[in-house]
Amino acid sequence: MAPDVSTMEMITSDSEQFEKLVAPQAAPRKFQIVYRNLFTFGYAHLSALYGLYLACTSAKWQSIFFFYILFVLSSIGITAGAHRLWTHKAYKAKMPLQIILMLMNSLAFQNTATDWVRDHRLHHRYSDTDADPHNATRGFFYSHMGWLLVRKHPEVKKRGKFIDMSDIYANPVLRFQKKYAVPVIGLMCFALPTLVPVYFWGESLKIAWHMALLRYVLNLHGTFLVNSAAHLWGTKPYDKNIVPVQNVSVSLIAFGEGFHNYHHVYPWDYRTAELGNNWLNLTTIFIDFFAWIGWAYDLKTVPDSMIRARSDRTGDGTDKWGMGEKHEHCDKSE
Template sequence: MATIIFDLLMHIVGGFSITGGAHRLWTHRTYKVKKPFEYFMMFLNCIAFQQTVVNWVRDHRLHHKYSDTDADPHNARRGLFYSHIGWLCVKKSDLVKERGKTLDLSDIENNPVLQFQKKYAFFLFGFACFVMPTVIPVLCWGESLNTAWHLNLLRYVLTFHGSLTVNSFAHLYGYKPYDENIMPTENYFVSTVSGGEGFHNYHHSFPWDYRAAELGNNNLNFTTVVLDLFAKFGWVYDMKTANPEMIISKAKTSGDVTKVIEKNKNI
């Protein structure tokens, strides 16, 4: 039981490093952090092991710029399997590679924390994702190596696929209260398994909002709750948000404002 609880904790912190770190911090720059905390977030990201942050950011910025087109690395128009994991099983198309070279990644390329991760990726990912979570249960409470290893692999797979649902399910199933002209949707299942990333129609409408959720709605949005907690300690600051008037205006123009107001009675 202790090992299961430990791996659940690794799942939570690893997932947060993707949603709060690779996604909201480094890709969209929705908030700022103190440098020691950035190193901490980078290490947590190694526990999740979903490419280096440099590569993750490049793919995700490309996804937003060319969402659901042939220049999108995980184009949802090619189906659920492809957008979920198929895109990782094949080489990137020439168009994806070509458009990727046009992105501005200067902030990532000049970030010493992320360049450190890229330089020592083999050792950091190997230790943080596989060695450390396996060895700790064995040394600290006498878990068998076989059980510790396989539970950690299960933890890794669950974290990985939980993140991937944002690319697949949240682009194919759900509703669109903010912009009916794009594929991303609001999907509660995705929010549940990804730590709050399922408010995807909102996120593609306002990608620079650190909450990645409608009007501050923290229901199922674990990532935002944790970021707000860290902000109280001053480790996280300058958090960008879209104001209610802007959000309502967007819904009136291209979405379904009645659904937005109905879900947010405080407006």
Template structure:
């Protein structure tokens, strides 16, 4: 059996043997010019979209764009991340279909590909097998990894990830088979057409404001890979790079409590703060648990959290403030 086959949903970072030796070893970057052009266009269009949002867009368009940004974000956080990458809870088919469509709005691969990369990231976090290895610097972990050919160590290790649970999911396989169709339709075509045909927005404004929303959701995800692996505190495990970062949590629905998440990745809340106003994705899951579409929500007992903080933390609380002195 190959190493690192994920057979149980509950794993901790220190349960994986570190097979990937030198972090950020010398490596020649091979630029992917189509990716540079594509991402470059998205950002240029987003800048123009910001100008149009201030000068020309109708309020309906701005509210609709904000709504689709939130939907895309929850599709990633509650769907691709907590449900399908970490199996932190279970969802009935109607909720899975809804989350699949919301994740398609983000245009961040299919949910299966997203989960495959994310499971690899957790197993080999901040090593050469991590797709967005933070040891290579802020730009690389934030967006640069998309602009160059991936590291050979990553290409080798990603094939060891077990995705049998996802490949047996008909809803995810439908999206995976028609990734471009789903993503283009829900991320680009409908968000452009709806403002045009429902309240008479111009094509240019509708398209470029959609590009602004798309760029925002991309960078919201990127912040977790970069900011939350470099800046902040480590109240649960000071030996790993992921941190608690309040700024990232404010930007991305409570996802910035990243030191906690890497220590307890199976917790459906992705935060020790639980069900509060900041953790929008948790509130979304809680609502559908109340409806009956989400169930088997996994959490970590408070005494386990406290014991781990006492044993391996840096003596800070969730917000980075010192609470005790380590002896």
């Protein structure tokens, strides 16, 4: 794979201006609370708890099924769209698939895909340091959601200016989402999920609204777990010298995103998981389907021999599948 010259130039310029940050690193800092975010997160979570109560006591089964489907679609809008396609360019997508992923990404509402990509590219370049937007060195709560409740660290602001976003700014689908973020995200994430149950099967507006917020908050925490739990608890079969880990529970919740030690070693692999791991990787199955019909193409993968060699050289000795077993057990079962 040929190197991206523009990206290498950005990295060189960056390294010339700033001191090197080595993970895990977190200098003392004073937190400045963003009260608007504190209020909106507080309201969303209290409403979600009420939505959970209503789901268990009053909601129609059609509503529960509907919001589960929305949960899956919005999750894939992040994992297959903002993450694997637009952040890492791990595969290419034709315009119809890009539009579908943009709408699914809007359904998830984790800012626009443009904002998401910038934060995530910064996260990979400076993982688990003060230039990482959700630096896991500061603990579970900060990396999970606390980073969204305070002002960005100065290192994030400074170094974020050097992240190459030229491909994102040139993408007409993402430019459209960014330009019309309020109506598009408002419609996809809040209005339609509330009005569809009311109109089509007579759900009450109160139940529909609070269950819409429940679905939204659950989606947020599914993604947040990749930033927090998958940097704190698990195994490191590919590189024991970095912070990210393999966390099978997170992969189950986040549709394949919890094989994080592997992902930080090979971020360009469209599967984000060793040897596929499709039994926990609905996102990979989604991409494979669209590859089958020709809407996704140029899927990047890492040869199995390279994966095994890296694991043997720098891994912690746990099973390549991230299940915490020893290599000998895995090799005998192959």
